[in-house]
Amino acid sequence: MNTILLLFGGKSSEYEVSLSSATGAYQNIDRRKYRVLLCGITRDEGRFWLYEDDPAKIADGTWTDGRKYPLSVDLSDGTLSVDRDGVTEHIRPDAVLPMIHGKFCEDGTLQGLFAVAGIPVVGCGCQASAVCMDKAVTKAIVTAETGVRTARGIVAKCAGAPDAALIEATRREAEEAFGYPMFVKPARAGSSVGVNKVKKPEDFARALTLAFAEDTKVLVEEAINGREIEVAVLEEGGVCTVAHPAEIDCGSSEFYDYETKYISDASSFYIPARLTEAEQDEVRGYAEAIFRALDCGGLARVDFFYTRGEGEFVFNEINTLPGFTPISMYPKMMINDGIVYGALLDRLIESAVGKARA
Numbered sequence: 485m486n487t488i489l490l491l492f493g494g495k496s497s498e499y500e501v502s503l504s505s506a507t508g509a510y511q512n513i514d515r516r517k518y519r520v521l522l523c524g525i526t527r528d529e530g531r532f533w534l535y536e537d538d539p540a541k542i543a544d545g546t547w548t549d550g551r552k553y554p555l556s557v558d559l560s561d562g563t564l565s566v567d568r569d570g571v572t573e574h575i576r577p578d579a580v581l582p583m584i585h586g587k588f589c590e591d592g593t594l595q596g597l598f599a600v601a602g603i604p605v606v607g608c609g610c611q612a613s614a615v616c617m618d619k620a621v622t623k624a625i626v627t628a629e630t631g632v633r634t635a636r637g638i639v640a641k642c643a644g645a646p647d648a649a650l651i652e653a654t655r656r657e658a659e660e661a662f663g664y665p666m667f668v669k670p671a672r673a674g675s676s677v678g679v680n681k682v683k684k685p686e687d688f689a690r691a692l693t694l695a696f697a698e699d700t701k702v703l704v705e706e707a708i709n710g711r712e713i714e715v716a717v718l719e720e721g722g723v724c725t726v727a728h729p730a731e732i733d734c735g736s737s738e739f740y741d742y743e744t745k746y747i748s749d750a751s752s753f754y755i756p757a758r759l760t761e762a763e764q765d766e767v768r769g770y771a772e773a774i775f776r777a778l779d780c781g782g783l784a785r786v787d788f789f790y791t792r793g794e795g796e797f798v799f800n801e802i803n804t805l806p807g808f809t810p811i812s813m814y815p816k817m818m819i820n821d822g823i824v825y826g827a828l829l830d831r832l833i834e835s836a837v838g839k840a841r842a
């Protein structure tokens with residue numbers, strides 16, 4: 485029986501999303517086939533704990549009060565050390581299932597840590613994770629390697645809050661390059677945290693300051709007037725299964741912001757997307773080309789706009805650890821194509837474990 489370390493939580497703004505993803509995974513993983521160890525990472529301090537209490541306490545965040553033991557990764561021999569009241573136990577997991585999102589979770593740092601320890605991780609490796617976390621770097625590679633259109637954009641960098649000179653210079657550069665409306669967003673964040681649409685010059689400073697609160701690198705992009713299309717890619721042994729795309733309709737909301745994603749019921753979705761078969765195949769082809777160009781592995785959700793004017797696909801971003809609750813878009817697209825949630829988890833884990841054996 486393989487031992488799987490299921491990670492949840494994380495020192496990231498997407499902590500709560502992770503609790504839902506991990507709960508979905510725990511409930512659906514085949515526990516006759518896998519021994520599942522739960523590892524919670526606290527939001528504030530990023531501490532790793534082996535959690536041995538009621539899994540139902542993960543979803544609402546009360547797991548932090550439950551029975552748990554400090555866990556550390558031994559980089560030299562690929563084991564995990566668990567300190568149970570002074571007695572150290574060594575565990576060697578066959579794979580790590582990271583049901584965590586965002587900074588320190590999805591950005592290659594954790595993938596690198598486990599790679600050094602020689603423990604396989606489900607999904608993309610260190611390099612692809614790091615590249616895909618940065619929207620500016622990702623776009624540069626996608627443009628160079630695939631020719632798929634991306635939104636015109638500029639990059640600004642600054643540690644801390646931007647001063648008046650930087651705000652003014654960035655605003656002018658963006659106005660000259662493409663003008664309003666524009667999107668201001670952190671280069672390396674997620675769940676739309678710090679993302680704002682700017683329609684007039686007076687609103688630019690606030691948007692830039694909010695984006696810099698999330699990251700030291702910010703992207704200002706032309707606003708694409710299009711429908712939001714997402715494509716799920718599953719890779720096993722070099723073979724990609726590319727699901728039929730999904731479409732998100734943000735309803736009355738101006739764009740797909742945090743509120744629309746997780747709180748309000750303004751949005752609706754269509755699976756498959758309201759596209760012809762030929763259009764669906766076109767975007768599925770782009771998704772696989774992008775996945776391969778970025779050297780992704782295991783899984784990723786590739787997001788596009790389908791423009792209202794020309795009817796053209798514009799690549800927006802890629803998520804290497806997309807939301808993974810049973811009602812998240814990635815699993816839903818796979819379910820629509822006949823790969824049920826439990827089977828999807830099984831295939832992802834098997835291919836990570838298989839890589840270690842190979």
Ligand SMILES: Nc1ncnc2c1ncn2[C@@H]1O[C@H](COP(=O)(O)OP(=O)(O)OP(=O)(O)O)[C@@H](O)[C@H]1O
Nearest residue numbers: 635667673674675676677679705706707708739740
């Ligand atoms: N250039 C753009 N043109 C039009 N809309 C945009 C643009 N950039 C971002 N948006 C809107 O903002 C949303 C969030 O932006 P984006 O997907 O880049 O960030 P995110 O925080 O990484 O989200 P995710 O949780 O998918 O990782 C998009 O889904 C879209 O609605």
Ligand SMILES: [Mg+2]
Nearest residue numbers: 675676787801
């Ligand atoms: Mg997005």
